[in-house]
Amino acid sequence: MSDTIVNKIAESGLITLDPADFLPREPIQVFDLKDYLFMGMILKEKDFREKLKTMDWEPWRGSIVGLTCTADAIIPVWAYMLVTTYLQGIATEVLMGDEASARRQLLQRALWQWDITPYHDKRVVIKGCGDDAIEEFVYTDITRKLLPVVKSVMYGEPCSTVPVYKKK
Numbered sequence: 001m002s003d004t005i006v007n008k009i010a011e012s013g014l015i016t017l018d019p020a021d022f023l024p025r026e027p028i029q030v031f032d033l034k035d036y037l038f039m040g041m042i043l044k045e046k047d048f049r050e051k052l053k054t055m056d057w058e059p060w061r062g063s064i065v066g067l068t069c070t071a072d073a074i075i076p077v078w079a080y081m082l083v084t085t086y087l088q089g090i091a092t093e094v095l096m097g098d099e100a101s102a103r104r105q106l107l108q109r110a111l112w113q114w115d116i117t118p119y120h121d122k123r124v125v126i127k128g129c130g131d132d133a134i135e136e137f138v139y140t141d142i143t144r145k146l147l148p149v150v151k152s153v154m155y156g157e158p159c160s161t162v163p164v165y166k167k168k
Helices: 045-054 077-087 100-114 136-146
Strands: 012-019 028-032 063-068 093-096 123-127 154-157 159-168
Touching: 028 100, 028 154, 045 077, 063 077, 063 100, 077 093, 100 136, 123 136, 136 154
Parallel strands: 012 123, 028 063, 063 093, 123 154
Antiparallel strands: 154 159
């Protein structure tokens, strides 16, 4: 009997895919229009334009910005457009919504742009736990994208997987 330890998982040819790798790593800041409303519910165009014109935009530099309004107010679309013009060239990206919505949009874009060719005819394990909270849609989108090319999809960890799909 040999004393050699064999790593059967390493020899299995399984590829572990961590959904957390698709999470945006850039900081996301929220620009909330509620702070620019008269009496917390009315957007006055002249005052709004003046506040934006005199605002220090440097704290937004290099950030992804989610534009939202958390007040129960009707905000004209042009207001979001105007804020975007000030953030252009300062923020790395401007997205509509709060931080969670911006993160979701970035995740979806990363998944849409993901090159799956390295997974052709491979056995893939989609990692099921980690330090980052992953929304369920990420798992379904990854699965949907992999199905046309992979040999199999499993969920969990290489030492303990749940079979999800096997090519027939």
